[in-house]
Amino acid sequence: MQTIYPLFTALPLAAAFFTLLVTKINKKAADYIALFVTAALAVMAVLTVFEQPFAYQVGGFPAPWGILLISDGLSSLMLVIINVIAFLSIIYSTKYMTTYTAKPKYYALFLLMLTGMNGVVITGDLFNLYVFLEIASIASYALVGFGCEHEELEASFKYLILGSVASTVILFGIAFLYSMTGTLNMPDLARQIEILGINKAVAFVIAMFIMGFGLKASSVPFHAWLPDAHPSAPAPISAMLSGVLIKAIGVYAIARLMFNVIGPNEAVSSILMFLGALSMVVGVFLALGQKDIKRMLAYSSISQVGYITMGLGLGLNPDVPPVVAALGLFGGLYHLVNHAVFKSLLFLCSGAIEYRTGTRNRGELGGLIRKMPVTGTACSIGSLSIAGVPPFNGFWSKLIIIVAFIQAGFYVYGAIAVLVAFMTLLTFIRFQRFALFGQLPTRFANIKEAPFAMTLPIVVLAILCVGLGLAYPFIDQSVLQAARDALLDKLSYMGYILGG
């Protein structure tokens, strides 16, 4: 695995250009290339879980000068999430994207976005992280506007402007950090910052990073683009954006930089907890009133990412007992996995509903579970999971986060988390009552179940939702624990500079 680790970025990057070339000869080839590449990446990602942590030196240059690719618990967890969901989205796209033109271009952009996300997750170099982040972002700007209609172009332009401002601010932070320490290697930076301490300049850089990556992760004061951009994209892209992209280039980057590079810090911890709580409350209240189902899902993404940020914030706090901090961080990471599963499931279901009925308005739908039993059932499972109903996976992660906050003595945040869980339940019960149950409008009397290529990923994700929830008390949680330990152990992260 060590020798082929760079393939996580090289393979989709090569495939992205190859798809465009090969369509000149054969129209169907793009489908097969995209399916094959994402399947191979998903298998490789699952294999990295069983590897010991290692650092790969690109081009054989030793650490502080060359670029490091680092594999540890957190990056393998993120790689699994990204590549498995990308594979399922590609299966779904083979059928769904026939309603759009220029399918090969879609695959090329999709694979570029995948390159960027994989790159952000595996790299150990700060500027390299910025470059991959830009690759993922530029591909996602283009994919949001892929339909080229009024709303899609408008959403894409808004997302582009705000996303570019965020990237500029991140680059500013990186330049500032370089001028202070003279290095861009993240383990080396961690060591240098340990020596410098948190002075005013480092605090300024932290502010830049929280603003920039917070915008990419759509924390509340920076969330304005998300409810426009995510619903405007084609359904499999919405699933990728909401399920994976905001976590890979937003939450992951914040977690890696704040935990491993800068280190636990009380001020950062309270900022993250506050932003998380704010996102949770604002997101859920705005979600409640939405009629467009995809827009409702997008607002609920803001709220659910708030849970993850809050869990990370608790993990960063040096004042609470280490066991409680670790529990909060564990809850945050577990919710990250769960949210990736159920939010992509819900977006894929909304796409299937739109594919058959041609509308996304909650008021015009109804009784779909009788006509589309597979999609309808999976959609209810997803809604119950996100709402935190006991046997499903969302319940456990929310419970862990709430328990951690109560144990740490942050009763207000704990109460907010409970309130938001209740409001989410309300939102999704309304969604279920209007869209899935109730009266079937007469014009939908003869709609059919979605085609097999679209129901297959939906069913797989629904099984994952149930499995991650029901099996939670029994399964071995070593993958999540490895991710948590990787974040909490700054010393061994600094050790990667020694290579090997």
Place this chain on the structure above:
Amino acid sequence: MILYFLTLVLFVMGVYCLIAKKNIIKKIIGLTITDYAINLFIIIIGYRAKGIAPIMFKDMTIQELAEYGVDPLPQALVLTSIVIGLGVLSLMTSICLRLYEKYKTFDMSEINRLKG
């Protein structure tokens, strides 16, 4: 010091243009200005008075190179950053043209179908 301050002025001008102007072409220009301000900032970090190219000649000692050589890394970073900026700029202008085809205007306050 004055150079850093001027870079900041350039950055703030770009941000002002981005926020205050309604015309999307002007917004794009503002974003490009902020981008250039950051590029300039990175170049200034690597600046050294009377610096020489960081190439080790035969008649030089390591100390001489360390004393006069310019840090080459910021320049490499700026090259990458300019290329990325070019990619974003071309995407922005093409979306801008498509927006004009659909809405027949460059005024951002009239491009407002998405609400709620």
